[in-house]
Structures are given as C-alpha cells and as structure tokens.
Amino acid sequence: MHRGGIADKVGNRFEARWLTHQLLGLLDGTVQEVTVETLGDEQQGFEFSLTRAAGSEWHQCKRQTASGIWSIAALDAAGVLRAFRTKAATEGARCLFVSSDPSPPLKLLLDKLPVTHSLEAFETSLSERETQHWCLLKERLGCDGTEAFRFLNGTEFRTLSESDLTENLRARIAYWFKGDPDSIAARFRTWLEEERNFNRPLVYDDVIGFVRGAGIETKQYELDRALPGRIRDATTSYLGSYPPLGAGLYRIERAAVRDVLGGLQGGARVVLLSGAAGIGKSAILSDVIEQLRAQGTLHLAFRVDQAGSIATLDELGVQTLGTADNPVVSNSLPPTGARCS
Numbered sequence: 077m078h079r080g081g082i083a084d085k086v087g088n089r090f091e092a093r094w095l096t097h098q099l100l101g102l103l104d105g106t107v108q109e110v111t112v113e114t115l116g117d118e119q120q121g122f123e124f125s126l127t128r129a130a131g132s133e134w135h136q137c138k139r140q141t142a143s144g145i146w147s148i149a150a151l152d153a154a155g156v157l158r159a160f161r162t163k164a165a166t167e168g169a170r171c172l173f174v175s176s177d178p179s180p181p182l183k184l185l186l187d188k189l190p191v192t193h194s195l196e197a198f199e200t201s202l203s204e205r206e207t208q209h210w211c212l213l214k215e216r217l218g219c220d221g222t223e224a225f226r227f228l229n230g231t232e233f234r235t236l237s238e239s240d241l242t243e244n245l246r247a248r249i250a251y252w253f254k255g256d257p258d259s260i261a262a263r264f265r266t267w268l269e270e271e272r273n274f275n276r277p278l279v280y281d282d283v284i285g286f287v288r289g290a291g292i293e294t295k296q297y298e299l300d301r302a303l304p305g306r307i308r309d310a311t312t313s314y315l316g317s318y319p320p321l322g323a324g325l326y327r328i329e330r331a332a333v334r335d336v337l338g339g340l341q342g343g344a345r346v347v348l349l350s351g352a353a354g355i356g357k358s359a360i361l362s363d364v365i366e367q368l369r370a371q372g373t374l375h376l377a378f379r380v381d382q383a384g385s386i387a388t389l390d391e392l393g394v395q396t397l398g399t400a401d402n403p404v405v406s407n408s409l410p411p412t413g414a415r416c417s
Contacts, residue, residue, distance in 0.1 A: 090139035090238055091123055092265045094174055097245045098126055098135065099264070102280045103252060109277040112268060122159060122171075127277075131168030134160075138175045139238065146179035146233070148209065152216040161217050164230030171231045178235040181209040185228060195225045254293040254400075263290055295401055307376050307407060310396050311365060314377040318358050330356065333363040340364075376407050 101107030108127045122134045136159065141150055151157050151173075160171040173179075184206050192198040199221065202210055214224045236244075246257040253260050267273065267286050287294065332349065339347035351357050361377065368375045378396045386392045389402040399406050 090176065090241065091137040092268065093241050093245050093261065094135070094137045094236075095124055095268060096261055096264045097241070097248060098124070099268070099278065099283065100248050100252065101126070102278070102283050109279045111277050112274050122163075131170065132166070134163045134169065134171045136160075136171070136173050138173075140175060140177045144177055146175060146177055146182070148179075148181050148212050148216055151179065151182070157213075157216055160231050161219070161223075161227055164227045165223070169230065173231070173233045174236055175233075176235070176237050176241075179233045181213075182233045185209055185213065186231075186233065189228060195221050198225060252295060253287070254295055260292055263292065295399075306397050306399075307374060311375060311377045314379060315362060315365065317379055317382065318362070330360050330363060332360045333367065336360065336364050337367055340368075374407060376403055378403075 099110050110126045112124045122136050125134045163169050163171050188201050192201050249257040249260050390400045393399045393401045393403050396403050
C-alpha cells in the first residue's frame with residue numbers, strides 16, 4: 077500500500093469509489109488514461125488525473141467538511157483553490173472537485189457562466205450577494221478578475237452523496253461484470269492501492285490485465301471480440317433451419333420486407349409479422365436478415381420452437397449465444413463500430 081496515497085485518507089471509501097468509477101471509463105473509451113496520485117509540487121492537491129479526447133482533468137475528492145458546506149474560505153484552507161488555480165491556467169485542462177457537501181457560493185457563480193461569455197457580462201449579472209462571493213474568491217485566489225474568470229471556466233464543483241456514488245458505481249460495475257458489485261469494487265480498490273499503480277498512467281490494457289488475472293468474469297460484449305461472430309453464427313443457424321427459398325434459384329420481392337425494416341430502423345420495440353401458414357413469413361424474415369447483413373447491422377435470429385427447455389432469459393442467452401445473459405442485452409452491447417438491431 078502506498079503511504080500517503082488515496083488509501084491512507086480519512087473518508088477514503090468515497091475517494092476510492094469515485095476513482096474506480098472514473099477508471100471504468102477506460103473500458104468504453106470515454107477515458108484514455110488515469111494516473112493515480114501523482115506526487116510532487118506540480119500535482120499536489122489532486123487524487124488523480126485522467127485524459128480524455130478533449131484534454132486533461134484533475135480530480136480532487138473530499139467526502140465532507142465539518143460544517144457541511146464548502147465555503148470559499150474552507151476551500152482555500154483545504155488547498156483546493158491554490159491547486160485548481162494552477163491547473164486551470166493550463167490550456168485544455170479542467171479541474172473537478174467532488175464532495176457529498178455542496179459549495180453554495182461557487183454554485184451561484186458557476187451558474188452564471190452559461191449565459192455570460194465575457195468577464196464584463198459576468199460581473200454585470202451578479203447580485204450584491206454574488207458580488208461579495210466574487211470579490212472573496214478573487215482575494216483568496218490572489219488574482220484579478222480576468223484570471224478568476226478563467227479559473228471558474230476551467231473548474232467544476234460537483235455535489236454527490238455517498239449513497240448515490242455507491243449506487244452509480246454498482247450500476248457501472250454490473251454493466252461490465254458478473255458477480256457482486258461491492259466485492260468487485262473492493263477488489264479494484266485493493267489493486268489500485270498497489271505501489272506499482274501509483275505515479276504512472278493506467279490504460280485499457282492495465283484494467284483488462286487486472287480483471288483477467290483476478291478471475292473477474294466479464295459480461296463480455298465490448299470486451300469479447302468473438303461475440304459478433306457468435307451472433308452471426310446463431311443467425312446463420314436459424315436460416316439453415318428452413319429449406320432453401322425458391323429452390324435456391326430465385327427470390328420474390330415482397331413489400332413486407334420494407335415494412336419490417338422500417339419498423340426496426342425506426343426504433344420500434346416490437347414488429348409483429350403475422351399470417352397464415354405458407355404465406356411466406358419465413359421468406360420475408362430471410363430477406364430482412366439479408367438486408368441487415370448488407371447494412372452491417374448486428375442482429376440475432378433464432379427459432380423459439382427449437383430453443384429447448386428455457387425458463388429464463390439468461391438460459392436463452394446460453395442456448396443461443398453461449399452467454400448467460402439476456403440476448404437483447406448482449407446484442408445491444410457489441411464491440412465499438414457495430415450497429416445493432
């Protein structure tokens with residue numbers, strides 16, 4: 077365990093959960109790398125930094141303050157303003173402060189930014205009370221209005237209760253992994269506290285290596301590059317369960333094919349194709365599948381009458397795709413670049 081690191085802090089459950097929540101962004105590509113508690117004067121005051129396509133973010137987490145409110149003076153005393161001012165001056169960098177306690181003065185000032193695009197417009201929009209907060213902020217930052225305005229535009233002060241953070245993390249873990257989310261979160265935290273994970277960028281391959289080494293079972297999807305192939309194989313098996321249409325020599329154009337495709341592409345949750353036996357329902361579905369393939373749209377077709385004894389959607393997933401999850405969920409989370417139907 078790294079002494080002085082995130083694992084050493086009072087309230088560290090909050091910080092560790094927020095870090096893990098952000099770390100999982102490496103899996104879907106919203107985050108490119110995460111560096112935990114980079115030490116030294118330049119990075120002092122931040123738990124971790126991360127890189128997105130839009131630039132760098134510097135995160136500081138404090139579960140709560142004794143008074144229940146983060147005043148400007150309290151933020152200054154905690155070293156937040158000093159650390160944020162340095163980073164906010166860097167082109168493309170943003171600073172994020174996360175706590176279960178709010179900062180009403182900063183919220184009042186930050187809420188003005190969307191409708192004020194210049195320092196002059198910003199200061200004109202302030203009420204007497206907001207002006208007092210603004211003057212105190214400039215005083216505590218030790219800078220003029222121009223630099224303080226840049227500071228506000230480069231920072232975010234987010235209020236998130238510990239219970240909400242816990243539920244958000246559970247949901248994100250459940251999205252990616254099988255098993256108890258709290259146990260998986262604890263294993264992530266133990267891994268993050270290892271000395272070798274400090275002061276270096278953690279990337280997608282680091283997370284995947286940990287997950288596989290720890291034996292954490294994924295729900296696959298984006299992490300399973302073989303899933304689209306299994307979906308295509310299942311659909312091919314469905315097509316093979318019927319005799320060749322038109323003796324394999326000719327096809328008949330059917331208007332119903334356009335109707336079914338229109339419903340699917342229009343976002344309909346259910347498209348019902350009905351008709352008497354022998355009317356050509358299987359031929360219509362075969363043509364729909366051919367069109368979906370031509371469009372590069374990932375899709376799954378199977379025969380309910382050949383699925384065997386199925387009691388749950390997870391069992392149906394095992395039967396059709398070899399994945400113990402609802403096939404609709406599996407088909408909606410393919411590797412990046414595939415469309416779904």
